[in-house]
Amino acid sequence: MKRVIRITLPGRPDTDVDAGTPVGALLPAIADNGLPIVGAIVNNDAVSLGFPLAAHATVTPLTAADHHGWRIIRWSLSFLLGKAIHTTFPDLSYRVRHSMSGGLFCTVAWPNGNSVADNVALIKAEMERLIDADTPISYDVVSYADALRLFESSHQHDKLALFTHRNPPYMTINRCGIFYDMAQEPIVHRAGLLRPYDLIPYENGMVLRLPSRANPQELGEWSPNPKLFAVYQEHISWGRILGVNSVGKLNRLIHDGGTDDLIQTAEALHEKKLAVIAADIANRKSPVKLILVAGPSSAGKTTFSKRLCTHLRVNGMRPLLISTDDYFVGDERNPRDANGHLDYEHIEAVDLKLLNEDFTRLLDGQTIKRRVFDFKTKKGYASDEEFNLKDNGVIVMEGIHSLNPRMITIPDSSCSYRIYVSALTQLGIDRNCRISTTDNRLIRRMVRDNAHRGHPALATLRRWPSVGRGEARWIFPFQNNADAIFNSALDYELAVLKPLATPLLNQV
Structure with missing residues (x-):
């Protein structure tokens, strides 16, 4: 016999449902503000619409006009970008790096002789295809062994690095075709919700432009800051010196006893920069x-x-x-x-x-x-x-x-x-x-x-x-x-x- 739980929704009588019911099954597609519902707050926790309700809960729908809803869109677009790259350039080395004037800057080691603009256009075309097809994105709970198998079969070695120093009995993952991701934060359940966005070349990489926080039906302002960008690039170069640019690599370095060298080198890089600034001040x-x-x-x-x-x-x-x-x-x-x-x-x-x-x-x-x-x-x-x-x-x-x-x-x-x-x-x-x-x-x-x-x-x-x-x-x-x-x-x-x-x- 199925267990029944009670759900409280805004402006509606309490509802009894079977435990395990996805939260999205209880919500309309469109909120009162006319925007699509992209996730929900369940007992003060932001979740995907595929999240299974396990206990009595208060549920509040989220749209891109909400702070947590906008974060869901941002994470979802990063996921979709990863899926599009995985299809277009399966072995491409890339990283979503940092926020940049209403977008996210990505570094890329391009594999061919095409121009950056041509390569970015190919990736964007795949993102457009996924959105036009309203491609489903599922929220699944799998065993640790099954998660390892999925990431190995899809050659997602950056994800595998995160498994080395953790061994939970099960994991939640997001799945789109044969592209998988650990559910670090909630994302949308279908790609058709992910407009507006844009993908543009910048320097030798690309920028994933995001919806405006103030008006999520429009793109955010694009006004790059060369000074801040230069500082980001400097820190990326510091990451190469340290040999650490991901959590997986940091965990491995700590496990291998490299903590002291990491701390001392990172601090030395700071001191070197401080010395340059102090000398500039003194020599004015x-x-x-x-x-x-x-x-x-x-x-x-x-x-x-x-x-x-x-x-x-x-x-x-x-x-x-x-x-x-x-x-x-x-x-x-x-x-x-x-x-x-x-x-x-x-x-x-x-x-x-x-x-x-x-x-x-x-x-x-x-x-x-x-x-x-x-x-x-x-x-x-x-x-x-x-x-x-x-x-x-x-x-x-x-x-x-x-x-x-x-x-x-x-x-x-x-x-x-x-x-x-x-x-x-x-x-x-x-x-x-x-x-x-x-x-x-x-x-x-x-x-x-x-x-x-x-x-x-x-x-x-x-x-x-x-x-x-x-x-x-x-x-x-x-x-x-x-x-x-x-x-x-x-x-x-x-x-x-x-x-x-x-x-x-x-x-x-």
């Missing part, structure tokens, strides 16, 4: 008196700034490190967003008047008291510590708004040097499954907020959408103002963060 014709370090949340601005200070001292300079976090106005004066919630990403969350007064006094050779903000009481105060700029002194100011022209108003901009910091990871799960730079920063922030500010993981997760909106408004538009860009990502960091983040996530 006009003496630099103010270094502005900006970047999104948990990009590593504070750690970078402290390390930069060491390199500046090596160059004969005397840095004075100041964090704009210490100039927060506190909750009573903090701006609020359209929903009435405190908006900590707003530039006016910083006491701009006091900050500029202190900087003006420092640059004039005066002494000030160090400003300190207590994150537990949410109040700032002037401490007893006094300081001023010494001979060859330079202020190093770090904070999310440091590149915003509204932040610091100084009469001589030639005395300032601007640096943008972000964690642009090149490590991937496999060829078509990338590790999101944003997710990487979220895990960093979760661990930091818990360790240093006493926040549970759930509080960080709830605040994260507001953080993202703030970054889009207040940080990313000014990244091109930077004189230098530093990539703080370390290819081993997620392995270090995992034992710290997992217990926090288990409480959510």
